[in-house]
Amino acid sequence: MFLLFGILLLFCLVDCCNYSIRLVNGINDCSGRVEMLYNGTWGTVCDDDWDMNDAAVVCRQLGCGTAVSAHGSAHFSQGSGQIWLDDVGCSGSESLLAQCSHPSIGTHNCGHHEDAGVVCLVPDIRLVSGSDSCCGRVEIRYNGQWGTVCDDNWDMNDAAVVCRQSQCGSAISAPHGAAFSQGSGSIWLDDVECSGSEGALTQCSHSGLGKHDCKHDEDAGVVCSDQKEFRLVNGLDDCSGRVEIHYNGTWATVCGDSWDIDEAAVVCRQLGCGRAVIADGRALFGVGDHHVNCKGEESSITQCSPQRNENNCPQSNDAGVICSGMRI
Structure with a gap:
């Protein structure tokens, strides 16, 4: 008896893991017609007995948060080919x-x-500090908590998804170790x-949501391309190099005449x-023609006070930084 139960359980586990699901024809990856991949072929799910409990399981399996609505009658247009599931009856707690x-x-x-569909509410995401x-x-x-x-x-790869979800372009860097300060509350x-x-x-x-072995000194961060107020170039990695600012639609360098550790601190923080x-002002990474002046408390280099540009910065002077996060 126990042997038979074990065989049936093993069959169920193998069967449950032998396919994937997806949502198609919705406004994003978390809404649309429910489709299942079985034996290498995508097929649909019938809407008989389809309800919010079933939708909740779909949203959970896809990592799409909570279910907003459960749709029938090919709400997201008709699929084609196989219909893999019918008369689905979930309690809502299944994975x-x-x-x-x-x-x-x-x-x-x-x-x-009669193809079934769902709309899920993706957990909100934000970038802070x-x-x-x-x-x-x-x-x-x-669950209502950040x-x-x-x-x-x-x-x-993780940063790329965050930037895409945040509609911030592509990923520039994926800082570790609470680079943007430690958060609080749940991880x-x-x-x-x-x-x-x-x-x-x-x-x-x-x-799994809420499952971790971390503390807030391990909080993850990202820098996305649409944030590009400035960049570091010609360094060993993204945390060292010549400082360049996006200015009037073009990239311009920063004169190192008054460049010091306060300015460098702002760059590394941002x-x-x-x-x-190291705050380099002698063209270790190149040449520049724009002046800025920082106090070291700013969160962005563009918040520093600009100095009038008279194109009188010697080519031998150019602002650069090396930050502690530099990877060698």
Whole structure:
């Protein structure tokens, strides 16, 4: 008896893990017609008995937050080919759609005019403690509460998803170690591993919402391209080099006549590169023709006071920085 139960359980686990699901024809990756990949073929789900409990499981499995609505009658247009599931009956607590009750896969009495769909509410995401909304500490809102993301396995693929979800262009860097200061409260995500193509961070592989072994000194951050007020070039990595500012539609360098550790501190802080180690004003990384003056308290280099540019900066003077976050 126990052997038979074990065989049935193993069959269920293998069967449940033998396919993927997706949402198509919606406004994003978290809304649309429900489709399942089984035996290498995508097929649809019939709307018989389809309700919010079923939608909740779909949204959870896709990392798309909570279910907003459950649709039938091919609300997101008719699919084609196979109809894999019918008479789905979820309690709403399952992790996978295949764990819900249903006839055997492929057994149905439906047409594609009955294809099921869902709309999910993706957890909100924001970037805080940076110079603007496109750089900073990564935070997501789950169950009405904002929390942070641990930097274990945090890389540029993860940052790319955050920047895309935040509508901030492409990723420039993925700072670790609470580079944009420590958050507080919950740590919602850990061990995040994105391919880089996901539409939302919670769709990436992770340990589970609220499951972690981190503290806030490991809070993850990102810097996105749409934040590009300035950049570091000709250095060993993204945390060292010549300082360039996006000025009147073009990139311009910064004169090093009055460049010191205060200015460098602002640059390193804004890029999430730790503290300033070296403030170079003698063209170690190139030449420049614009002056700025910082007190060291600003969150962005563009908040520093500009000095009138008379093109009188010697070519041998050029502002550069090396930050403690530099990777060698």
